[in-house]
Amino acid sequence: xxxxxxxxxxxxxxxxxxxxxxxxxxxxxxxxxxxxxxxxxxxxxxxxxxxxxxxxxxxxxxxxxxxxxxxxxxxxxxxxxxxxxxxxxxxxxxxxxxxxxxxxxxxxxxxxxxxxxxxxxxxxxxxxxxxxxxxxxxxxxxxxxxxxxxxxxxxxxxxxxxxxxxxxxxxxxxxxxxxxxxxxxxxxxxxxxxxxxxxxxxxxxxxxxxxxxxxxxxxxxxxxxxxxxxxxxxxxxxxxxxxxxxxxxxxxxxxxxxxxxxxxxxxxxxxxxxxxxxxxxxxxxxxxxxxxxxxxxxxxxxxxxxxxxxxxxxxxxxxxxxxxxxxxxxxxxxxxxxxxxxxxxxxxxxxxxxxxxxxxxxxxxxxxxxxxxxxxxxxxxxxxxxxxxxxxxxxxxxxxxxxxxxxxxxxxxxxxxxxxxxxxxxxxxxxxxxxxx
Ligand SMILES: Nc1ncnc2c1ncn2[C@@H]1O[C@H](COP(=O)(O)OP(=O)(O)OP(=O)(O)O)[C@@H](O)[C@H]1O
Numbered sequence: 001x002x003x004x005x006x007x008x009x010x011x012x013x014x015x016x017x018x019x020x021x022x023x024x025x026x027x028x029x030x031x032x033x034x035x036x037x038x039x040x041x042x043x044x045x046x047x048x049x050x051x052x053x054x055x056x057x058x059x060x061x062x063x064x065x066x067x068x069x070x071x072x073x074x075x076x077x078x079x080x081x082x083x084x085x086x087x088x089x090x091x092x093x094x095x096x097x098x099x100x101x102x103x104x105x106x107x108x109x110x111x112x113x114x115x116x117x118x119x120x121x122x123x124x125x126x127x128x129x130x131x132x133x134x135x136x137x138x139x140x141x142x143x144x145x146x147x148x149x150x151x152x153x154x155x156x157x158x159x160x161x162x163x164x165x166x167x168x169x170x171x172x173x174x175x176x177x178x179x180x181x182x183x184x185x186x187x188x189x190x191x192x193x194x195x196x197x198x199x200x201x202x203x204x205x206x207x208x209x210x211x212x213x214x215x216x217x218x219x220x221x222x223x224x225x226x227x228x229x230x231x232x233x234x235x236x237x238x239x240x241x242x243x244x245x246x247x248x249x250x251x252x253x254x255x256x257x258x259x260x261x262x263x264x265x266x267x268x269x270x271x272x273x274x275x276x277x278x279x280x281x282x283x284x285x286x287x288x289x290x291x292x293x294x295x296x297x298x299x300x301x302x303x304x305x306x307x308x309x310x311x312x313x314x315x316x317x318x319x320x321x322x323x324x325x326x327x328x329x330x331x332x333x334x335x336x337x338x339x340x341x342x343x344x345x346x347x348x349x350x351x352x353x354x355x356x357x358x359x360x361x362x363x364x365x366x367x368x369x370x371x372x373x374x375x376x377x378x379x380x381x382x383x384x385x386x387x388x389x390x391x392x393x394x395x396x397x398x399x400x401x402x403x404x405x406x407x408x409x410x411x412x413x414x415x416x417x418x419x420x421x422x423x424x425x426x427x428x429x430x431x432x433x434x435x436x437x
């Protein structure tokens with residue numbers, strides 16, 4: 001790979017082995033980052049966004065080579081970072097700095113601010129007098145008084161400490177800053193100040209900034225482009241304007257729907273997400289988002305409301321994980337006062353309770369789908385979850401569980417990895433989607 005970008009990442013993977021026994025035999029892998037590609041230019045802020053556990057921090061530490069990648073290529077200003085020698089790596093460390101989330105744990109309480117901010121200069125061999133001048137100048141550039149250099153961390157607020165952390169990242173005049181959730185530990189009122197500062201710094205220094213956050217509204221304030229990560233993969237990437245005004249991936253739509261936003265044009269573009277990010281040691285097959293996706297594709301044989309189809313899929317997945325069980329349902333009904341004894345609860349009450357739990361209406365508007373669901377629930381109340389699982393898996397197979405979507409141009413301005421944009425798939429399998437309204 002040779003590119004003109006400041007930073008280019010291709011096929012980057014970081015897997016953590018899961019080992020067992022005294023021989024530490026590898027029994028699995030946490031696929032924290034699982035093949036991501038992106039470029040970052042000077043003067044640009046690229047946001048990396050996704051829920052907790054999607055692999056954002058691992059992507060950052062791996063591309064900075066704090067951790068060794070499992071696979072992939074990283075090029076920084078024309079240098080292959082994975083092939084570079086010790087001296088080249090040292091030069092890279094000077095040119096790429098990281099800012100972390102918690103400003104309170106970023107400083108040694110026994111060192112003055114001046115000493116902390118000067119630390120990278122000392123490591124890289126700058127003489128003491130020169131260090132002092134650079135530190136004072138940098139503190140002023142981040143909006144602090146130069147006299148802050150002689151004080152200790154406990155004398156500063158969280159917001160001021162984050163300014164100092166930025167100063168420490170800037171003293172070496174880097175080309176790249178990776179900021180990992182730099183405002184998440186701050187009050188909302190302070191967040192705006194620090195975001196403005198980051199924006200000013202970016203313009204003044206012409207840096208490339210990789211800005212990591214789980215918060216879409218923060219990303220919108222500082223980033224020119226945004227990459228949305230889900231379970232180790234980038235599922236959408238494009239300019240911030242395009243991604244926010246016309247999100248193409250259902251995951252991006254869901255992240256945007258979760259922002260409290262008074263602007264009606266940006267509201268209601270998706271459904272808020274239920275459940276947690278699945279375990280990256282055993283990611284779902286096909287499209288990794290299919291287990292939670294509000295727009296998961298319905299089999300061509302059926303046609304019923306998308307939100308009910310989502311409910312049926314959630315039911316199917318929970319059953320496959322043996323999280324639906326008639327005996328526990330009966331116990332819950334007793335606990336809720338429906339009956340005094342589990343044996344007194346008729347099967348049809350349990351069946352109705354399962355439907356309530358999963359928001360599956362009675363009946364579904366598609367009679368064939370209704371008959372499948374009724375049969376499966378009948379198997380569960382009869383104590384045969386295997387048969388129920390089989391019935392649902394056979395009748396309600398979705399293309400999303402089998403085919404892995406590639407990132408592709410979805411509308412000319414951004415790329416998204418969703419099978420709904422794959423013409424082979426969407427013409428034969430899509431059903432009515434609430435997200436397309
Ligand atoms: N050293 C490690 N060993 C094993 N698993 C790890 C390690 N570091 C991270 N993980 C796992 O990798 C996945 C991605 O973690 P990562 O911290 O990169 O996500 P994130 O999107 O930055 O989330 P957060 O904002 O919570 O840090 C998680 O499931 C995490 O538990």
